[in-house]
Amino acid sequence: DGGITQSPKYLFRKEGQNVTLSCEQNLNHDAMYWYRQDPGQGLRLIYYSQIVNDFQKGDIAEGYSVSREKKESFPLTVTSAQKNPTAFYLCASEGGTGNTIYFGEGSWLTVV
Amino acid sequence: GNSVTQMEGPVTLSEEAFLTINCTYTATGYPSLFWYVQYPGEGLQLLLKATKADDKGSNKGFEATYRKETTSFHLEKGSVQVSDSAVYFCALSPNTGGFKTIFGAGTRLFVKA
Numbered sequence: 001d002g003g004i005t006q007s008p009k010y011l012f013r014k015e016g017q018n019v020t021l022s023c024e025q026n027l028n029h030d031a032m033y034w035y036r037q038d039p040g041q042g043l044r045l046i047y048y049s050q051i052v053n054d055f056q057k058g059d060i061a062e063g064y065s066v067s068r069e070k071k072e073s074f075p076l077t078v079t080s081a082q083k084n085p086t087a088f089y090l091c092a093s094e095g096g097t098g099n100t101i102y103f104g105e106g107s108w109l110t111v112v
Numbered sequence: 113g114n115s116v117t118q119m120e121g122p123v124t125l126s127e128e129a130f131l132t133i134n135c136t137y138t139a140t141g142y143p144s145l146f147w148y149v150q151y152p153g154e155g156l157q158l159l160l161k162a163t164k165a166d167d168k169g170s171n172k173g174f175e176a177t178y179r180k181e182t183t184s185f186h187l188e189k190g191s192v193q194v195s196d197s198a199v200y201f202c203a204l205s206p207n208t209g210g211f212k213t214i215f216g217a218g219t220r221l222f223v224k225a
Contacts, residue, residue: 041217043215092156098161098162099213100146100205105154
């Protein structure tokens with residue numbers, strides 16, 4: 001089945017650590033996105049990539065980094081510079097009619 | 113600039129009640145419009161979409177019509193079920209270069225048995 005796979009579903013980070021969230025898609029989409037969602041809140045754009053080897057900062061990029069070495073993959077690193085990283089992280093890709101966004105199942109990150 | 117405004121929640125209904133969640137937008141040109149649904153602890157799922165004026169998107173009993181004259185895309189369902197309890201997001205894609213879809217703040221729906 002085509003879709004977006006995020007891993008891990010749950011991740012715990014100690015203070016001062018960097019962690020990386022994986023996102024893989026087999027939809028053959030050029031554009032990919034990372035969003036952050038805090039409990040009971042809407043979506044905030046972290047980074048987006050329209051093509052391999054290119055990405056742009058979204059609205060809340062500070063403390064995060066990404067890479068786009070392959071079309072299928074868009075990993076997100078939450079660095080120690082992100083002071084409040086506990087949140088639900090959603091990866092997405094875009095394609096099809098009307099530039100439709102398709103989401104993964106999300107990853108929960110908790111600082112312990 | 114482009115924006116999406118949807119009604120604040122939570123919306124609480126009894127099973128079999130009629131649902132309307134309002135969504136209005138501001139955009140230049142002719143955007144595509146979407147409704148997404150998010151069940152607890154999950155990612156967003158595309159519920160329906162419309163890509164041009166007067167189009168009606170429909171899925172799982174939900175409907176929304178792209179009204180350019182009122183810049184609206186209200187979500188409706190004739191008879192809600194407990195399983196429809198979720199957060200609903202209205203979204204807009206500018207269709208100008210194909211990036212940066214804009215999402216509304218979300219409306220939480222509770223359906224009581």
